[in-house]
Amino acid sequence: IAQKSAKGYALYELSFDKHTPLRLTLMSELRRAIEKNDLALFYQPKVSIQTNELYGAEALARWNHPTHGFIAPDEFIPMAERTRMIKQLTQWVLKRAFRDCATWHEQGIDIKISVNLSTRDLHDPDLPDLIAGIAAATGIKPEWIILEITESAVMNEPENALAIINRLHDMGYQFSIDDFGTGYSSLAYLKRLPLAELKIDKSFVMDLMNSENDVAIVKAIINLAHNLGLYVTAEGVETNAILEKLKEYNCDIAQGYYLSKPLPVTEFNNWVKKSKA
Ligand code: C2E
Ligand code: CA
Ligand code: CA
Ligand code: CA
Numbered sequence: 001i002a003q004k005s006a007k008g009y010a011l012y013e014l015s016f017d018k019h020t021p022l023r024l025t026l027m028s029e030l031r032r033a034i035e036k037n038d039l040a041l042f043y044q045p046k047v048s049i050q051t052n053e054l055y056g057a058e059a060l061a062r063w064n065h066p067t068h069g070f071i072a073p074d075e076f077i078p079m080a081e082r083t084r085m086i087k088q089l090t091q092w093v094l095k096r097a098f099r100d101c102a103t104w105h106e107q108g109i110d111i112k113i114s115v116n117l118s119t120r121d122l123h124d125p126d127l128p129d130l131i132a133g134i135a136a137a138t139g140i141k142p143e144w145i146i147l148e149i150t151e152s153a154v155m156n157e158p159e160n161a162l163a164i165i166n167r168l169h170d171m172g173y174q175f176s177i178d179d180f181g182t183g184y185s186s187l188a189y190l191k192r193l194p195l196a197e198l199k200i201d202k203s204f205v206m207d208l209m210n211s212e213n214d215v216a217i218v219k220a221i222i223n224l225a226h227n228l229g230l231y232v233t234a235e236g237v238e239t240n241a242i243l244e245k246l247k248e249y250n251c252d253i254a255q256g257y258y259l260s261k262p263l264p265v266t267e268f269n270n271w272v273k274k275s276k277a
Helices: 021-035 073-082 086-106 127-138 151-155 158-170 187-192 212-227 240-248 265-276
Strands: 039-048 054-065 069-071 112-116 145-150 174-180 197-200 231-235 253-255
Touching: 021 054, 021 073, 021 086, 039 086, 039 112, 039 265, 054 073, 054 086, 054 265, 069 073, 073 086, 086 112, 086 127, 086 145, 112 174, 127 158, 145 151, 145 158, 151 158, 151 174, 151 187, 158 174, 197 212, 212 231
Parallel strands: 054 112, 112 145, 145 174, 174 197, 197 231, 231 253
Antiparallel strands: 039 054, 039 253, 054 069
């Protein structure tokens, strides 16, 4: 796997202008990639800060394009959202993530798998039945799954999104609010959502050692979450110093390059074995 950027894959500076033929070509290629199973799902470990134990993993999509190489999800996911390809993409991710999750649980690896949902997914009335179908086909239990949503995805027609979220929550799925602090945040919605987890956006975590403001923000978010009965995950943990600070602030879970970058399944399995040894 080519690792040309800090994110672990080559970033292509393609300009995905709405009307360029390139974008259309890529979209039909993405459709084919999904059909041919040319996407990959990587897993990034989440570790309990106080005990050092593996808590779970976040599933992150990768597209290994035959000529462009690894295309970052930040590039193809927003594009898939705009062209309505996201439904197929999310379906592919859910199938793969649930199947991998079932395998880990069969092997006695008791982890929770986090899956990212997009704005359009949260407005798709078929989503709960789709998820129920994939759960039945793979044999996973809803409590093994955390569905990550963003503030902005909920803010767009919130009543529709809330109805879908509540149905999935009633079925036993857990919800996490992702990139917390970066959306058009509304504490009113935070209160109405059936959340289990809050994820502090990495932009507040990465500079923790240098920014007094980020320290204040991170501490405030942790207190807010704990007072609401939620557990807190910090993403973007790149150094041991940051991990120690988060421990001091009583943050629950850490995710970031210091622990591990996102890994393909076989490497993830090796990481799990090594971390247990
Ligand atoms: P996200 O959900 O906020 O995921 C965390 C991103 O932070 C991932 O980028 C991860 O590789 C990166 N990251 C993890 N640890 C560190 C660290 O220590 N330092 C830094 N600088 N970055 C770190 P990735 O995999 O490129 O994904 C980017 C975004 O694409 C995700 O952000 C998520 O919004 C979206 N995405 C990825 N996979 C999926 C998917 O299957 N479905 C949907 N809807 N969105 C996805
Ligand atoms: Ca996420
Ligand atoms: Ca995030
Ligand atoms: Ca993000």
